[in-house]
């Protein structure tokens with residue numbers, strides 16, 4: 001993980017599942033900021049990762065983003081740099097200036113959380129990334145699941161649009177976006193996961209249903225706000241051909257929309273899922289051909 005700059009000492013708070021009002025200003029828990037990314041939407045982008053997710057995917061590569069810290073204190077004593085402490089109120093306090101990014105705290109936590117969270121206002125977040133603005137096309141909100149912070153994102157993206165940059169969301173599609181008119185007014189594009197092609201597979205893989213991701217894909221495509229859909233290919237866990245067939249059927253009529261097929265890799269997954277098989281290049285090529293045969297023009301395999 002990269003080290004963020006900015007405020008040096010911050011404390012964690014319990015996940016509210018939505019917007020957070022600490023004091024009077026709306027805040028959201030920021031896990032990580034990647035200044036420059038070429039894989040999070042069009043062009044060169046700053047990616048902001050928010051803490052908290054409403055799914056629990058078997059293969060999650062960032063499981064420390066799923067839950068918010070419950071202040072059990074277990075990671076405090078394992079930090080080799082003295083960057084973590086417990087306040088008198090029993091809350092974990094993170095001193096970013098001391099953190100050496102060793103990830104020991106993430107390995108210690110059994111709650112799928114991180115103590116390295118900053119609860120930021122949209123103004124603070126913009127000021128944090130301001131130095132990158134001359135060099136980027138836009139900002140992408142990711143996670144965890146960034147749509148859990150839709151009120152915050154609306155405010156943040158309003159600021160981003162005033163800076164004449166584009167605003168993208170990378171989402172698992174579980175929160176219906178089509179009703180969020182204020183957010184849609186300042187949102188340029190979405191990148192939406194399609195993790196499985198049947199209800200049964202989707203529930204088995206993510207713990208949640210397939211209906212909302214599919215509906216979000218349909219509706220965002222219909223209003224020109226879909227940049228790409230993304231499928232992580234995981235052999236022996238779900239029927240990948242069913243997933244790709246469904247994905248292709250949803251975007252075949254919108255040629256600008258990209259289908260990104262991502263090879264499952266073991267990096268970062270929880271140890272109990274380390275035995276999940278990685279797909280071969282031949283499997284990825286078969287799926288690429290399947291999507292192409294169903295009419296998708298823009299396919300990327302990574």
Ligand code: SF4
Nearest residue numbers: 053055056057060144
């Ligand atoms: S949606 Fe993404 S962040 Fe959430 S559990 Fe699944 S892979 Fe992890």
Ligand code: SF4
Nearest residue numbers: 069070073075109115
């Ligand atoms: S171990 Fe996890 S839940 Fe406990 S204080 Fe650390 S980050 Fe929070």
Ligand code: SF4
Nearest residue numbers: 079099100102103105
């Ligand atoms: S990554 Fe975690 S354990 Fe390592 S120095 Fe930073 S806060 Fe401490």
